[in-house]
Amino acid sequence: MRISRQASLKKFNTFNVSENADVIYEVEDIGMLKNIVSDNNQILILGGGSNILFTKSYNGAIINLRNKGIKVLEEDKESVLVDVCSGENWNDFVLWAIKNNYGGIENLSLIPGNVGAAPIQNIGAYGVELKDVFYSASGIMLDSLKDFELKTSECKFSYRNSIFKNELKDKVIITSIKLKLTKGNHNYNIEYKGLKEKLLKSELSLKKISDEVIKIRQSKLPDHKLIGNCGSFFKNPIINLSKLKTIKSDFPDLPSFKIDSNNYKIPAAWLIEKSGFKEKRNKNVGVYKNQPLVIINLGEATGKEILDFANEIKETINNNFNIQLKEEVLVI
Numbered sequence: 001m002r003i004s005r006q007a008s009l010k011k012f013n014t015f016n017v018s019e020n021a022d023v024i025y026e027v028e029d030i031g032m033l034k035n036i037v038s039d040n041n042q043i044l045i046l047g048g049g050s051n052i053l054f055t056k057s058y059n060g061a062i063i064n065l066r067n068k069g070i071k072v073l074e075e076d077k078e079s080v081l082v083d084v085c086s087g088e089n090w091n092d093f094v095l096w097a098i099k100n101n102y103g104g105i106e107n108l109s110l111i112p113g114n115v116g117a118a119p120i121q122n123i124g125a126y127g128v129e130l131k132d133v134f135y136s137a138s139g140i141m142l143d144s145l146k147d148f149e150l151k152t153s154e155c156k157f158s159y160r161n162s163i164f165k166n167e168l169k170d171k172v173i174i175t176s177i178k179l180k181l182t183k184g185n186h187n188y189n190i191e192y193k194g195l196k197e198k199l200l201k202s203e204l205s206l207k208k209i210s211d212e213v214i215k216i217r218q219s220k221l222p223d224h225k226l227i228g229n230c231g232s233f234f235k236n237p238i239i240n241l242s243k244l245k246t247i248k249s250d251f252p253d254l255p256s257f258k259i260d261s262n263n264y265k266i267p268a269a270w271l272i273e274k275s276g277f278k279e280k281r282n283k284n285v286g287v288y289k290n291q292p293l294v295i296i297n298l299g300e301a302t303g304k305e306i307l308d309f310a311n312e313i314k315e316t317i318n319n320n321f322n323i324q325l326k327e328e329v330l331v332i
């Protein structure tokens with residue numbers, strides 16, 4: 001375990017913001033966790049730091065989980081139950097699954113971050129969400145230091161949301177998750193427009209889907225190692241039918257995806273582009289040219305500058321469309 005006091009968080013967040021934390025624990029052995037929790041009042045659990053924006057120094061302890069391990073627990077002809085430690089890199093795990101011909105997470109290739117953070121916002125991309133293959137999350141309750149295991153239905157997953165962002169916010173450390181993956185008879189999902197166009201004609205495989213998803217992501221999303229970012233900054237808003245009709249009467253080209261008879265998800269990227277923010281920059285902060293839902297750190301931006309820019313986008317969209325965007329990233 002490595003302990004750093006009054007240390008910079010720069011290498012712990014993909015926005016590359018350099019705020020300080022009182023203390024950072026880099027923990028490989030989860031046996032140490034209960035002592036760390038007992039010794040500190042204010043705790044923040046950090047995985048890959050790919051969905052967090054620090055706007056000020058953190059007055060407390062950051063626990064950066066680095067526990068590793070992937071284990072097959074059970075298998076039958078059709079499926080396999082896999083246990084993965086929180087500190088594993090998500091994409092490394094996806095590639096491991098594809099190599100072993102385990103299906104279900106190929107559409108989630110190249111999502112940044114660590115395994116332990118995946119259930120918190122129920123990561124999703126290209127028609128698949130983590131909840132579709134989820135079995136359970138295990139870890140420690142911060143107040144009682146008791147171990148827990150929560151099954152899928154108890155995690156209350158929905159679009160970019162779960163119990164870990166609500167009732168259990170700041171109350172648990174997830175140390176591993178279990179997923180149920182397919183072994184044969186994979187349920188390939190190529191419903192996302194860009195995937196269907198590319199893959200329909202050829203014979204499908206997990207690897208082909210993963211390779212195509214990686215290509216799409218690389219063409220639309222910036223690599224945080226080169227340009228600081230946290231992927232989508234906002235969630236796609238869900239609006240009701242009457243609001244959809246009102247906006248469509250002015251903007252007939254508004255894309256929309258039906259959720260149920262009265263609710264439609266619309267792309268925040270479209271709202272941001274229509275509001276004139278595409279490729280807009282303000283000093284060290286801007287939106288990414290290929291995907292305006294992604295806010296980028298062009299150099300030495302502070303978290304506060306990034307937040308101010310995001311708030312400007314929010315206000316403009318509220319004025320233009322009467323829609324309140326909600327952050328997807330956690331703002332500290």
Ligand code: EPU
Binds near residue numbers: 220232236
């Ligand atoms: N669009 C524009 N202008 C643009 C780009 C996109 O108007 O410059 C509109 C288009 O109408 C396009 C639509 O936005 O059809 C959707 O764009 P895209 O397919 O790129 O996806 P998204 O809805 O913007 C969501 C996720 C992404 C995920 C993709 C693919 C959220 C908040 N974001 O983005 O997730 O990769 O779908 O499934 O749900 C992330 O969470 O960090 C993330 C990148």
